[in-house]
Amino acid sequence: MSVLKTIFTWWNGATAGVRFTIAKRGVFVGQDDFGNRYYEAKDTRDSYDPKRKRRWVVFNGYAEASKVPPDWHGWLHHTFEEPPTTAPLPRKRWEKEHRPNLSGTIYAYRPKGSLARGGERQRATGDYEAWTPE
Template sequence: MRSILSLITWWNRETLGMRWFTWRKGTKVGEDADGNQFFQNKDGTRRWVIYNGDVEASRVSPDWHGWLHFTWNETPEDAPLPHKTWEKPHEVNPTGTLNAYAPAGSLRQATPASRSDYEAWQPE
């Protein structure tokens, strides 16, 4: 099933063409905590990620994001970045999911709060 999906979709992991290109030209340089695999070509001019699961750019941690965009040359495995005590761990962007922020009174909440300071307009 995975092979069939890779022929016609790009959002279910890598496509067949990307798998072929990675096999021919790619060198694996590391893997993050989510299981995403990071590659570069032999001369180091191209870098890419093969996601473990859904293709979602916010799943790449800031450490690996910097490496992917040539901000630094060493991978986070070779030269880990120093983290401050006040830094929060990386989280995936929840927009469009059930974990997304819903303000008080939102229709997405299970029981929207009733408002006593609001009266709906009714046409006459």
């Protein structure tokens, strides 16, 4: 089944065509803590901007843009010339580690009283008055 996923689905990592293109035209630059792999083109032949080389990310598992950490995001978008493997971003002591968007997963935040959490909602307090057209 994983071979079929590789051929037909782009959301489960890279398709076979993308892997072929990257192997032919790209150079491996590095990997982040989430297992995403980053590549840069060997030349500017198929770049959108003739002065810049094209850059790719191949997601580890489901393709979700929020899985890209800020330092790699800056490199992908040419904000930083050097990849984080060469020149990592300085971290402040108050900064938290990057976490992808967890909405829609079992790890998503569910406040007290949320039906998705299995709790019961609070009873209405009586200050609610239904709207009626006049």
